[in-house]
Amino acid sequence: MKKTYIAEFIGTLALVVLGCGTAMLVGCDAASGSGYLLTALAFGLTIVGMAYCVGNVSGCHINPAVSLGVLLTGGISVKDFIGYVVSQCLGALAGSGLLALIFKTGSVADKTGGFGSNGLAGVGGSAVAGLLVEIVLTFFFVLVILGVTSKKAGHGSFGGLIIGWTLVLVHILGIGLTGTSVNPARSVGPAVVAAITGNAAPLSCVWVFIVGPLVGAALAAGIWKCLSKE
Numbered sequence: 001m002k003k004t005y006i007a008e009f010i011g012t013l014a015l016v017v018l019g020c021g022t023a024m025l026v027g028c029d030a031a032s033g034s035g036y037l038l039t040a041l042a043f044g045l046t047i048v049g050m051a052y053c054v055g056n057v058s059g060c061h062i063n064p065a066v067s068l069g070v071l072l073t074g075g076i077s078v079k080d081f082i083g084y085v086v087s088q089c090l091g092a093l094a095g096s097g098l099l100a101l102i103f104k105t106g107s108v109a110d111k112t113g114g115f116g117s118n119g120l121a122g123v124g125g126s127a128v129a130g131l132l133v134e135i136v137l138t139f140f141f142v143l144v145i146l147g148v149t150s151k152k153a154g155h156g157s158f159g160g161l162i163i164g165w166t167l168v169l170v171h172i173l174g175i176g177l178t179g180t181s182v183n184p185a186r187s188v189g190p191a192v193v194a195a196i197t198g199n200a201a202p203l204s205c206v207w208v209f210i211v212g213p214l215v216g217a218a219l220a221a222g223i224w225k226c227l228s229k230e
Helices: 003-026 034-058 064-072 078-105 127-148 156-178 184-196 208-227
Strands: none
Touching (some): 003 034, 003 184, 064 078, 064 184, 064 208, 078 184, 127 156
16 A cells, blocks of 8 residues: 555544544534634644644645545546545544544543534534535635645745644634534544444435535635636
């Protein structure tokens, strides 16, 4: 297996364990605020850490939507795109499995009710509204990534910080609406493990958190190609 795929597996595993794990532990109640913000910070700071850890190996996509954006702008091949996505999904499943072991074995209450799975409760159960939220949030997130990592950006070693804090920002808006996916692997892993372990997270709406981020990423790639033309 290519070391880039191993790096993507490890990075996505870390994102799910640290991000979803924090959500499970502290909850994401927008009324109280503290758990909400801690969860947003956990996801963003994990990206910062992984960017400086595996970024030089794989680019630290750890997200199929990001990989799609990079593919559409010519950054990786179709073969590597497939390898990245498979590695990311396996990493998310492994991370969710670790959370199941930690929380179930230790009898720790999961305050999300579904291993940090995404849902549509914040948008009144509307798949259309949830899809729109995920498209918009992913569009901005991937657009920032493409801009920051472009050869002309000149951000040097600050790129990981910019990307991580952008993820914090989209979580601050999105957690109360859809739980913020912007990452199909991050959504699929917890939802599958929650279903296997008998938790309440429904699989019927997972498609929203696959289609929405991929559409948002494709739109970001298209806009970035237009903006970056000479």
